[in-house]
Amino acid sequence: MYRYIIKRLLLAIPTLAGAAALVFVLMRAIPGDVCVIRLGSGGAHVDPASVEACRLKLGLNDPLIVQFFDFLWNYLTFNFGTSMWSGQPVAREIAVRLPVSLEIALMASVIAILIAIPLGTISALKENTWLDHVVRMVAIAGIATPSFWLGIMSLVLVLDITYLATGKPWMPPIDYVPLWQDPIRNLSVVLLPAITVGYRYSAVTMRMTRSAMLEVLREDYIRTARAKGLLEQIIINRHALKNALLPVVTLIGIEFAFLIGGLVVTEQVFNLNGIGRLLVLAVQNQDNTLTQALVMLVVAIFVLTNLVVDLLYAWLDPRIRFS
Amino acid sequence: MCVRKGLLAAGLGLAAALAAGPVGAQTPKQGGTLTYMIAADAPPSFDGHRETTFATVHAAAPFYSVLIRVPPDDPASTTEFVCDLCTGMPAPADGGKTYTFKIRQDVKWHDGSKLTAQDVLASWNSIVFPPKGITSARVSYYSMVDKIEAPDDATVVFRLKYPSTAFLPALADPFTWIYKKEILEKDPHWYEKNIMGSGPFKFVSYEIGQSIKGVRNPDYYHKRQPYLDAIEGIFAAKQSVRVDAIRGDRAAIEFRGMPPSARDQLVKEAGDKITVQDSDWNCGNIVTPNHKKKPFDDVRVRRALALAIDQWKGAPALSKIAIVRTVGGIVFPGSPLAATKEELQAMTGYGPDIEKARAEARRLLKEAGAEGLKFELTNRNVDQPYKFVGTWLIGEWKKIGLDVEQKVVPTGPWFQAMRTGDFDVVVDANCQSIVNPALDTGKYLPQSAYAESFGGYDDPKSIELYNKMLHETDPKLQREAMRAYEKHTLDTMVHAVVTPYWYRIVQYQSYVKGWKISPSHYLNQDLANIWLDR
Numbered sequence: 001m002y003r004y005i006i007k008r009l010l011l012a013i014p015t016l017a018g019a020a021a022l023v024f025v026l027m028r029a030i031p032g033d034v035c036v037i038r039l040g041s042g043g044a045h046v047d048p049a050s051v052e053a054c055r056l057k058l059g060l061n062d063p064l065i066v067q068f069f070d071f072l073w074n075y076l077t078f079n080f081g082t083s084m085w086s087g088q089p090v091a092r093e094i095a096v097r098l099p100v101s102l103e104i105a106l107m108a109s110v111i112a113i114l115i116a117i118p119l120g121t122i123s124a125l126k127e128n129t130w131l132d133h134v135v136r137m138v139a140i141a142g143i144a145t146p147s148f149w150l151g152i153m154s155l156v157l158v159l160d161i162t163y164l165a166t167g168k169p170w171m172p173p174i175d176y177v178p179l180w181q182d183p184i185r186n187l188s189v190v191l192l193p194a195i196t197v198g199y200r201y202s203a204v205t206m207r208m209t210r211s212a213m214l215e216v217l218r219e220d221y222i223r224t225a226r227a228k229g230l231l232e233q234i235i236i237n238r239h240a241l242k243n244a245l246l247p248v249v250t251l252i253g254i255e256f257a258f259l260i261g262g263l264v265v266t267e268q269v270f271n272l273n274g275i276g277r278l279l280v281l282a283v284q285n286q287d288n289t290l291t292q293a294l295v296m297l298v299v300a301i302f303v304l305t306n307l308v309v310d311l312l313y314a315w316l317d318p319r320i321r322f323s
Numbered sequence: 324m325c326v327r328k329g330l331l332a333a334g335l336g337l338a339a340a341l342a343a344g345p346v347g348a349q350t351p352k353q354g355g356t357l358t359y360m361i362a363a364d365a366p367p368s369f370d371g372h373r374e375t376t377f378a379t380v381h382a383a384a385p386f387y388s389v390l391i392r393v394p395p396d397d398p399a400s401t402t403e404f405v406c407d408l409c410t411g412m413p414a415p416a417d418g419g420k421t422y423t424f425k426i427r428q429d430v431k432w433h434d435g436s437k438l439t440a441q442d443v444l445a446s447w448n449s450i451v452f453p454p455k456g457i458t459s460a461r462v463s464y465y466s467m468v469d470k471i472e473a474p475d476d477a478t479v480v481f482r483l484k485y486p487s488t489a490f491l492p493a494l495a496d497p498f499t500w501i502y503k504k505e506i507l508e509k510d511p512h513w514y515e516k517n518i519m520g521s522g523p524f525k526f527v528s529y530e531i532g533q534s535i536k537g538v539r540n541p542d543y544y545h546k547r548q549p550y551l552d553a554i555e556g557i558f559a560a561k562q563s564v565r566v567d568a569i570r571g572d573r574a575a576i577e578f579r580g581m582p583p584s585a586r587d588q589l590v591k592e593a594g595d596k597i598t599v600q601d602s603d604w605n606c607g608n609i610v611t612p613n614h615k616k617k618p619f620d621d622v623r624v625r626r627a628l629a630l631a632i633d634q635w636k637g638a639p640a641l642s643k644i645a646i647v648r649t650v651g652g653i654v655f656p657g658s659p660l661a662a663t664k665e666e667l668q669a670m671t672g673y674g675p676d677i678e679k680a681r682a683e684a685r686r687l688l689k690e691a692g693a694e695g696l697k698f699e700l701t702n703r704n705v706d707q708p709y710k711f712v713g714t715w716l717i718g719e720w721k722k723i724g725l726d727v728e729q730k731v732v733p734t735g736p737w738f739q740a741m742r743t744g745d746f747d748v749v750v751d752a753n754c755q756s757i758v759n760p761a762l763d764t765g766k767y768l769p770q771s772a773y774a775e776s777f778g779g780y781d782d783p784k785s786i787e788l789y790n791k792m793l794h795e796t797d798p799k800l801q802r803e804a805m806r807a808y809e810k811h812t813l814d815t816m817v818h819a820v821v822t823p824y825w826y827r828i829v830q831y832q833s834y835v836k837g838w839k840i841s842p843s844h845y846l847n848q849d850l851a852n853i854w855l856d857r
Contacts, residue, residue: 030733030735030736031735031736031739031740031743032734032735032736032737032738032739033735034735036735036738036739036742037734037735037738038367038374038375038376039375039458039460040375040738040775047459047460047461047462047463047774048774049462050458050459050460050462053456053458054458057456085367086365086367086368086531087367087368087515087516088516088531092531093531093532096530096531096532096533097532152563155563155567156567159567159570159571163592168572169570169571169572169592169593170571171567171568171570171571171573173573174557174559174564174568174573174574175530175533175534175555175557176533268560268561268564269561269563269564270564271557271559271561271564271568273530273531273532273533277364277532278532281364281532284733284734284735285367286735
């Protein structure tokens with residue numbers, strides 16, 4: 001297995017290099033640069049000499065090939081540089097935001113798994129009953145409802161309900177505090193966004209669980225198990241669900257990785273200082289260094305998550321061997 | 324400017340305007356923490372000398388002192404300036420070329436050391452004559468300054484090359500924070516990432532991209548101030564977050580300004596718990612045709628563009644949905660140098676009879692062979708008010724048979740398009756802090772005289788008229804010179820079309836007292852005179 005993991009990690013190198021080259025080229029294809037935005041976005045006078053000095057300092061006047069090899073060399077030596085916008089080390093910019101995104105992604109995943117797998121399974125077992133219809137309706141509504149809209153509505157609802165109940169509108173805090181500093185405040189900040197994201201996430205997973213279960217339940221080995229007189233509970237838990245979870249685990253892995261960098265709008269709606277918001281900001285500000293680092297981070301997370309998912313396959317289905 | 328208290332308004336949800344009592348009439352109470360929203364993501368740095376964004380000012384101004392400023396209790400004044408670190412506003416000497424400031428001797432840095440005139444000198448030298456490798460964003464504002472001296476620890480002298488009415492307003496620029504000489508000499512970049520001033524609040528902490536905190540400076544030299552024990556600024560670029568935060572009292576105020584819809588929503592939902600102040604804003608959008616592209620090199624076509632726009636009817640209609648309101652020329656409408664309504668109406672594009680103007684526009688287009696002209700309007704991907712203004716303009720131009728497509732691009736490509744001349748017509752912006760018409764109107768000069776002018780024209784007459792106005796010190800004669808420059812710009816040559824000025828609407832929890840709105844979101848942000856009436 002270790003050989004398999006090392007092989008997979010080595011295979012990640014060309015993926016990361018390809019992503020690096022792509023993001024490098026795309027960022028430089030956008031007209032304008034960080035200096036003009038930083039010195040001019042206020043709308044007041046911009047001194048051209050200041051813009052030029054800024055470009056020189058950031059190396060934006062260097063030939064593209066020089067910039068590219070500098071970038072590659074820095075990454076090979078684990079030097080991720082400093083943000084062109086804030087001048088802060090990129091590692092620090094990311095370290096501040098990553099716990100926020102990670103916590104939301106983990107909470108949303110837990111919420112999704114707790115809702116989706118039981119309900120998806122019940123839906124499959126009770127196919128075409130009223131229970132199945134209700135679960136499917138909840139799932140389709142979850143897929144169709146944009147998370148940001150749900151986020152805005154949930155905040156408005158909280159404000160309205162507390163106003164009606166107490167005469168004073170209340171909303172969760174808008175400044176994130178780490179869990180270990182103040183658990184209550186932390187949970188009141190992250191719970192609503194986690195539920196908002198988790199609902200859509202659970203809806204997708206629910207649909208996948210249901211269809212996978214339906215497929216597995218029609219397999220010959222399930223019929224055989226029933227013919228042998230095994231208890232229905234054992235058939236479902238040991239034979240059906242475990243096999244049906246293969247595509248579900250893949251989906252959960254992809255969704256989790258996506259949530260780390262993809263909660264752009266949700267993070268804005270709840271004013272969360274996460275990776276998604278930082279990525280959008282970096283692109284808007286044409287902060288090449290930070291954008292490159294963030295894209296590489298998201299790619300690395302996808303690669304690692306896929307690896308973990310593949311390892312889980314073997315646990316779920318012992319027939320799968322690493323080679 | 325007016326101060327209003329919001330009331331629940333039936334149907335429209337709009338507050339009836341009630342004049343609130345003068346803030347100064349109440350005795351300020353000490354204590355409390357002010358939590359306020361900063362309508363932006365994290366600023367690029369905390370160095371006021373280097374940056375141009377309000378995010379830097381709203382985050383760090385409470386920690387710094389300045390030499391002079393707009394009056395904190397009357398920041399709407401466009402002509403009055405008062406001392407912060409000096410002891411009295413000096414009378415100009417040497418025919419208006421020398422200003423001698425006496426510096427307060429009771430000012431301490433937050434590290435406990437004494438602030439002297441040498442610190443003021445070092446800071447101003449860094450702003451006006453930045454050393455190599457140091458960015459001073461507004462260096463061009465001080466082209467009239469010859470040298471700055473500090474003959475002793477209590478005196479700073481500014482010597483000018485020529486007398487200028489633009490000097491004092493430029494000196495009151497809100498970014499001109501006073502830094503400690505010792506730190507500047509050791510590391511001129513130190514202030515980019517660190518904060519240490521002598522202002523009303525002492526810096527406590529900064530959570531990158533999230534919030535900034537400060538506590539009361541007990542040694543502050545303006546006695547009794549600041550009234551607050553602490554401040555916390557929370558960064559939130561998204562408007563819905565800021566509106567909800569104020570409604571839910573997670574934050575008491577946001578100083579930049581929100582559109583009328585946000586005001587109406589808050590006032591409808593929170594009633595008299597919300598107070599609204601509004602003011603004309605020293606910011607505006609300018610429609611700039613690219614003179615280097617046909618047919619915009621033809622003044623008849625540019626004139627037709629101006630004539631088609633119904634400023635007088637459009638401004639009040641737009642003000643219901645966008646942050647614009649007052650029709651003006653090249654000078655901020657609240658300034659003594661601004662054109663009156665009668666003076667405006669005598670110029671192209673401001674006439675009272677829009678049908679007559681549009682008939683003339685059609686005639687001019689026909690004469691120029693540009694009937695049914697099709698072109699692209701490049702605009703910035705910012706809702707308020709850029710896209711609203713752009714959409715309105717297209718509607719107006721359609722009425723004279725023009726076929727205009729709006730090309731909305733992010734900030735970077737928008738700047739790039741203007742700088743490289745890659746546009747037909749662009750919605751540009753001119754957003755200033757201190758009302759300083761002599762400098763603010765430099766935007767309408769040709770690019771050879773003003774780098775951030777994007778019309779692509781060369782016009783020696785324009786430069787001549789501007790310089791005459793700039794060097795005139797008699798208020799009456801300067802006003803006349805400004806009219807001549809304005810008429811040449813907007814009427815004779817139609818280098819640009821000025822759309823209605825922005826309108827600043829700030830709503831906040833009614834327990835916040837002492838703060839007064841100004842014509843710029845950059846001004847009056849040290850928060851020293853704010854207090855809480857809980």
